[in-house]
Amino acid sequence: VPLQLADSTMLFARTGAWPVSLRRLASLGSLTPVDHLLVKQLKPQTLPANSELTRPHDGDAPSWILLSGWCARVRSVGNSERHIVHFILPGDMIGVGPARWAGDRLAVVALTPVITAEARPLSAVVRLGASEHTGLVEACARAAWREQVYCLNAMARLGHQSAYQRIAHLLLELHARLESVGLASRNGFQAPVTQAVLAQALGLSLVHLSRTLRQMRREGAIAFEPGRIEILRPDALIEAAQFPHGADWLEGATDVAALSRLSAEIK
Amino acid sequence: VPLQLADSTMLFARTGAWPVSLRRLASLGSLTPVDHLLVKQLKPQTLPANSELTRPHDGDAPSWILLSGWCARVRSVGNSERHIVHFILPGDMIGVGPARWAGDRLAVVALTPVITAEARPLSAVVRLGASEHTGLVEACARAAWREQVYCLNAMARLGHQSAYQRIAHLLLELHARLESVGLASRNGFQAPVTQAVLAQALGLSLVHLSRTLRQMRREGAIAFEPGRIEILRPDALIEAAQFPHGADWLEGATDVAALSRLSAEIK
DNA sequence: CGCGTCGTTGACACGGCTCAAGCTTAGTGG
DNA sequence: CCACTAAGCTTGAGCCGTGTCAACGACGCG
Numbered sequence: 206v207p208l209q210l211a212d213s214t215m216l217f218a219r220t221g222a223w224p225v226s227l228r229r230l231a232s233l234g235s236l237t238p239v240d241h242l243l244v245k246q247l248k249p250q251t252l253p254a255n256s257e258l259t260r261p262h263d264g265d266a267p268s269w270i271l272l273s274g275w276c277a278r279v280r281s282v283g284n285s286e287r288h289i290v291h292f293i294l295p296g297d298m299i300g301v302g303p304a305r306w307a308g309d310r311l312a313v314v315a316l317t318p319v320i321t322a323e324a325r326p327l328s329a330v331v332r333l334g335a336s337e338h339t340g341l342v343e344a345c346a347r348a349a350w351r352e353q354v355y356c357l358n359a360m361a362r363l364g365h366q367s368a369y370q371r372i373a374h375l376l377l378e379l380h381a382r383l384e385s386v387g388l389a390s391r392n393g394f395q396a397p398v399t400q401a402v403l404a405q406a407l408g409l410s411l412v413h414l415s416r417t418l419r420q421m422r423r424e425g426a427i428a429f430e431p432g433r434i435e436i437l438r439p440d441a442l443i444e445a446a447q448f449p450h451g452a453d454w455l456e457g458a459t460d461v462a463a464l465s466r467l468s469a470e471i472k
Numbered sequence: 473v474p475l476q477l478a479d480s481t482m483l484f485a486r487t488g489a490w491p492v493s494l495r496r497l498a499s500l501g502s503l504t505p506v507d508h509l510l511v512k513q514l515k516p517q518t519l520p521a522n523s524e525l526t527r528p529h530d531g532d533a534p535s536w537i538l539l540s541g542w543c544a545r546v547r548s549v550g551n552s553e554r555h556i557v558h559f560i561l562p563g564d565m566i567g568v569g570p571a572r573w574a575g576d577r578l579a580v581v582a583l584t585p586v587i588t589a590e591a592r593p594l595s596a597v598v599r600l601g602a603s604e605h606t607g608l609v610e611a612c613a614r615a616a617w618r619e620q621v622y623c624l625n626a627m628a629r630l631g632h633q634s635a636y637q638r639i640a641h642l643l644l645e646l647h648a649r650l651e652s653v654g655l656a657s658r659n660g661f662q663a664p665v666t667q668a669v670l671a672q673a674l675g676l677s678l679v680h681l682s683r684t685l686r687q688m689r690r691e692g693a694i695a696f697e698p699g700r701i702e703i704l705r706p707d708a709l710i711e712a713a714q715f716p717h718g719a720d721w722l723e724g725a726t727d728v729a730a731l732s733r734l735s736a737e738i739k
Numbered sequence: 740c741g742c743g744t745c746g747t748t749g750a751c752a753c754g755g756c757t758c759a760a761g762c763t764t765a766g767t768g769g
Numbered sequence: 770c771c772a773c774t775a776a777g778c779t780t781g782a783g784c785c786g787t788g789t790c791a792a793c794g795a796c797g798c799g
Contacts, residue, residue, distance in 0.1 A: 280624070280628060282631075282633070283632065283633075283715065284714075290624065290627060306573055306620050307617050307620035307623075307624060308620065353573050353574035353575065356623065356624075357547070357575065357623075359631075360627050360630060361549045361555050363627065363675065364549075365550065365553055365555050365675060367754075368755070399777065400778070409755075410755070410756050410757080411777095411778090412755085412756070412778095412779090413756070415779065415780090416779085419778095431777080447551075448549045666744085667746070676787080677788050677789075678745095678746090679748090679788075680787050680788070682745095682746060682747065683748085683787095686748095
């Protein structure tokens with residue numbers, strides 16, 4: 206686990222600040238220099254693993270922007286079982302955005318030590334929808350949108366896929382998400398979480414998850430060491446996953462015609 | 473299946489019009505007489521089963537309000553398997569509301585013959601957020617909220633529950649939803665869908681669903697005939713379900729203290 | 740009457756869970 | 770520096786929940 210943290214904080218220190226969050230926002234909407242300043246002025250702080258960033262029924266939920274480490278939205282079901290609804294990765298925001306949705310009411314916990322920033326100013330701007338920040342507002346709206354898409358993906362995984370398929374799909378999704386903020390190499394990424402955590406997100410038992418991961422490794426589809434995962438044969442995983450893992454398939458502004466034209470050109 | 477339809481249309485004819493939808497909206501926000509008129513002026517129409525009310529990537533998705541029959545948001549995963557994300561019941565709206573969320577991009581199909589009304593005028597009013605319609609706007613926002621809660625419930629079911637538990641939870645949820653619009657008796661409701669449909673929503677095979685339903689009947693927990701389900705021992709189902717089935721647990725405006733006071737008074 | 744859909748039931752295979760043990764690694768305190 | 774411990778991962782054995790395949794009956798419809 207410390208591997209990833211070190212990595213992340215190094216990046217954090219090296220580039221000055223905010224590379225992840227700005228990269229994320231910029232990929233979702235066009236930011237002005239003022240927007241950049243707005244984000245950069247937020248004060249980062251570190252929190253230990255297992256901190257609760259948000260409680261289930263928080264009156265006015267705090268707003269955060271995650272700079273390093275992984276979090277998860279969780280819901281406890283039954284006796285002491287916790288269900289991970291979806292992961293929150295560096296660059297993601299928590300409770301920021303104009304459109305609140307039901308998932309916002311679920312608790313958010315830090316799965317690792319994290320670096321976050323209180324994003325109240327950002328949230329306020331976005332909620333006002335100031336006209337000089339349309340790019341920023343749009344970026345936040347899209348971020349919220351994606352969060353929901355990841356939930357829908359999780360549903361499809363849980364409802365209709367085998368362990369192997371679920372794992373394949375989740376790994377591809379995580380890779381795509383991390384890649385979009387520059388935290389993944391071409392075919393690998395740091396995954397600073399325990400297998401138990403992945404199991405909770407996939408609705409599998411720890412033992413079976415471990416077994417299936419090993420099978421994937423045996424087949425040469427993936428490789429992994431503690432804290433890091435390599436996707437050796439993306440095609441194999443995509444084949445197994447059976448449905449799109451990016452967030453684009455439900456992207457707000459894209460239309461079908463354009464998409465099919467695009468895919469035709471690629472072929 | 474015709475049982476339920478006859479029932480519903482009779483209700484529809486008897487009470488003049490719109491009892492379901494108005495009841496639903498009124499339960500979510502306080503409506504003015506003008507709001508009532510606005511809803512009543514929508515023109516109802518009937519559509520056959522399996523109609524697609526919304527396609528996956530519809531440019532400007534149409535708005536509907538469902539008056540009779542059941543619909544579902546579906547997503548196809550893999551080869552020819554369709555996943556039912558959640559059910560849309562009489563009184564529910566489709567594509568109405570200020571806050572669009574990702575689920576809106578999924579296709580909606582009619583599971584039965586349905587009576588719907590094009591709700592474009594309603595949608596327009598809500599999207600403008602006219603100040604003389606705050607109650608209506610709030611009602612729509614809450615409706616959208618609930619839709620999301622039902623998705624989250626589905627996730628928890630799929631991720632961490634056995635067949636028996638999933639069925640128990642879904643039945644309770646459906647009962648609660650139908651009861652809130654006056655379409656359920658104290659312990660039963662019309663369920664005009666095939667077991668295959670329930671299986672798709674629960675992520676179970678048709679055969680196993682059938683078996684488990686029969687087991688529940690054998691135990692005296694439920695009773696059913698084609699098109700209708702009775703919950704004979706709610707306590708048994710609640711015990712099995714293990715987590716709340718109503719939409720209240722995540723309700724936007726309510727605070728915990730008020731809720732606990734309320735439940736204390738009831739006892 | 741024949742047909743298709745829906746529900747039911749049985750037999751069987753298999754995926755995934757549970758229990759349990761053993762292994763590595765890192766952290767802790769003597 | 771070396772036990773000692775705890776956390777995480779792996780592996781095996783066995784069981785049970787579910788999926789699959791297949792056959793059948795009931796019902797509604799043309």
